[in-house]
Amino acid sequence: MTRLTRRHLLAATGIAALAGCSSGDAGGETLSGPLDLPTADEGLPLPTTAAALTDEARSGGPSKDGIPSIDDPSFIEPDEVDFLDPGDPVFGVARDGATKAYPQKILVSHEICNDDLDGTPVSVTYCPLTGTVQGFYRGNTEFGVSGRLINANLVMYDRTTEAWWPQILATAIPGPWNENPEIRSLREFRLIWTTWEAWREQHPDTHVLSTDTGYAQNYGRDPYGSYNPRGGYYDSESMLFPGRVDDDRYHPKRVVMGARTADGAVAFLKDALREQRTMIGDLGGTPVVAVYDDRYDTGYIYQNPDEQAVTAEAGQLAIDGSTYAPDALPLSRIHTFDAMWFAWVGYYPETNVYD
Template sequence: MNARPTPSQAYAKARALTDHRASFAKAALFVAGIALSALLASQAFANPDRWQREGWSTDFTQATVDLGEIMDGGPRRDGIPPIDNPSFIPVSEVEHLNPLDPVMSFTHNGETRAYPLRVMTFHEIVNDEVGGMPVSVTYCPLCNAAIVFDRNVDGEILDFGTTGKLRRSDLVMYDRQTDSWWQQFSGESITGSYAGTALTMLPSQLVSWERFAEANPDAMVLEDPLNFRRPYGMNPYRGYDTLAQPFLYNGPFPDGIAPLQRVVMVRHGDTEFAISTAKLAEEGSFEHDGVEVVFTPGQASALDSEIIAEGRDVGNITVTMDGEPVVHDVTFAFVVHAFEPDLEIIQ
């Protein structure tokens, strides 16, 4: 097995490859235009009659939310295609990731895998099995919500896809077994036969490639899929996380904090709180009810520069209790306020 290249060597090689990716720049801009065109040309909200004409077999008579809040995001069902048969390579063989590239890190039963946002941005869902557990690894760029779910629901293994719909700017997923629709940020089914059922969230982390590789030299890393034509490594949402307001969102904003300021949302049993990463960057760490949140610099924003790995440094967040990882999400302030309006964001 070849020795793992140093971060600087890997960066130099990956940066050189960006010239070859330049031909895909128009494709990246087209993806970005999906959301913009939907905002400008289709402020209309979807409705169950139209959804059924689209081919959905969902039981829309069962719903836990106002279906009028669900908007067309632009793509059709699985127009943002999930990855159902992911392939992986060892950390030691990875040469295309740069030191600050953001990756989702997930461990179960002694098995650790990385899911780079350079891939997740273009697929949003990976149906996988890690350490014997069927999981869905999910990422919603508009909310920067990176969440892993157990796919086993009451003994039924569900496979998830993208509906092409959004609610409160967040990805609405569906399961292929019942066509029920699920809110990605909460993990709850919002309409269909599973309405009211919640998926189990599993601890994961957004971390830089450099830190992941150093901590997990024997782990496996999701490869760029070969069966899709996508400009992996490019950011189709360039400059998104510094906008004044998010795409396709018409709800209220929190007071005293920019809507697209990053916030750590902790969900651990009865312990639930949110704290801005700006405060964490100033103080280094924060503790609440035995949960420790630690900030360390050195991770690129996936929603800033044209090339993801060159995004500004937004830092790494680690959330633990007694040394064990805790379910959390590094999302935006408007998302926390949209789904947890009574939760005060610590600033």
């Protein structure tokens, strides 16, 4: 019996076929000029050396740019959207003067969308194998899909230096086209993983990534399974690629809300946060509090060094008698995103985790 591989899955929906299926540019061309890339003030933690991570990279099936990034995206108004059901996942952003939604059923075919938010160049990135969506400021470069995986996670490359950037780690490592990149971390921004119904209710003026991507893809079929309802790869214990760490405390695809800084990492089980609404924890010796936002079915993590009591009251959160929206507490918010458990613990094996 032939083993079903990621290449077979992607080929079944035409994702891995670049040649002859695009009416736009295929990408992959090295961009000229020195790299001018916004990066974080502090580097994010790596689970091992950058060189060792490079040695762990393995083929994901398609070759470099075999999964084509969207480099000339177009957007439509909410009333024009006829390909999304209310419960379909979208990745929403409202910042830098722009409000946009990127449907999961489009990004599963491309993994990267090189876009801008009101003129600010950004890349919206999604790895279906690890259930992670990340936004990065990209300066004068673009990001593409390298065709390699580490910890089953998308490895991007920038088209100026062609260094590798594992998506969850958001940090440069050597690649076959750049053996000595400057090891630095990208500036990130939050994308909210939610449903089309929830996002549109909160942002009726949102713009939505169109299926007019320049590629002849079947955006009605997810080769990995389904999120509405959840099934296939997204719900199964089976893995197409192994994680870095074998930690069976939780189902490998169970979703955590994770945050990391230069001091360490912390994760809260998303279903536990949904039930408890507020949870406390520790990140690198600093107390943190995680809070649930029922508007989007998501969570946020804040530094809480004074261990102020945060209570949930009818969709609002209260501190010292004053109420706040879940994303607007008067505390220092840490970049937080959804991830499958196996992927999070694979990159952050020393993570604190709370359930």
